[in-house]
Amino acid sequence: MANQPQKKSRGIKKVLIVATLLLLAGILTLAALTKTRVILPAEMVLKDTNGRIQSFLSVPFSRLRLIWEAYIDLQNVKEENQVLKAQLAQLENEITSYREALIENRRLRQLLDIKNSSDWKTVVARVIGTDIAPWRAVVTIDVGKRDGVKADMPVLCQGGLLGRIIETSMSYSKVMLLTDYHSRIGAIVQRNRARGILKGDGTRGCILDYVKKGIDIQVGDTVITSGLDGIFPKGLLLGKVKLVGPGDRSDLFQFIGVEPAASIEDTEEVLVLKSHLPKIKKQ
């Protein structure tokens, strides 16, 4: 008889556990069915609070890194000086040819009545944190909805394209870098216009995929955005080809390793392109 209340309590516990598990399964099903992730207001507030703390903590870190980099720079300054002199001479030649191209470009733009690319609306941001899942190349920047930043906006840094916005809260956003395992960008090889898709390899490099065997790709070729993905404007620098291989015999495409032009590891400041589509003047 005394065991009856105990049995009842055990029964209630079992029902509670089963109910909890069913609820969990329900939540997971709902989460799996929802394709676009909705950020709740409470989540947004919490993310903003975390962003402020991350922003505060990232300052001493970047200073420490500056000191370290200054020391390293000092060590390599002689070698660098010689290399830079050689590069300067080469760049002067290039600048002359670019000036020609710029003048030609202006003429063509006037003809087409398209606004100059300097009309792109941009916002400068600082990198304040990274994702805690190490296999995701995602960083947090200190601009958000308040600054007019939205999902899928391209993000640039010194050198070239860095990635795109994937999530925003009021004051902070997450940027998926082009080296992320899930990153896919429409790309072309500048020299011969060969099209492909630039995929992140998850570490510090990228792979230019879906380029047919037989197309001439050389190490050092420049890879730029094709603009066909509808997210990135055409012509942004992605990187340079560092490895070309035929792949397996069964493969239809070549293996092309690309080194990103953007300095993924050293980036502290980035530029978010808020609007990049050329506006055509109405007649």
Place this chain on the structure above:
Amino acid sequence: MKTIFVFLFLSYVSLLFESTWCIFCNLYFLHIDPLPALICWLSLKEDFWPGTLAVTICGLMACLFSCLKFFLFPLAYLIGFFTVYFIRVNMLELSKLQAYLITGFISIEILVVQLAGSGSPELLWPWGLIQAVINFVIAPVVFWACNRCLALLSDMVARFRHEKGN
């Protein structure tokens, strides 16, 4: 209650550390992650329901620092908590070394859930397993830090009560 406070405090600190100070010091897919060891430590100390609640809160906190699918962190951490709790309650009294080993095992489980849930299960070999070994290696440090924090907190509470009594 003190155990949960120490667990949540150290979880938040380690999440902040991982997301800010480790920005560019990840080695490929590896990093220093004290969370599996923290979960193991809590599982060996706390009761079922308060522990479940604390681990869920910790998982939800982790969601804020990541772009992985919502509920993936709480799910992975809860499975880890339940596993260690079940072993503790039904099977054996764990020695220190066994507790550290269990940290390595639940690290694999956590990574299986997270990698599969985020669409990258192929990274489990070898990265996930190397990460589990790293988590096993850092487990003694995390356990020591947790025990030290708990002792400090208990001391502070006892002193406060003593002063209040006087």
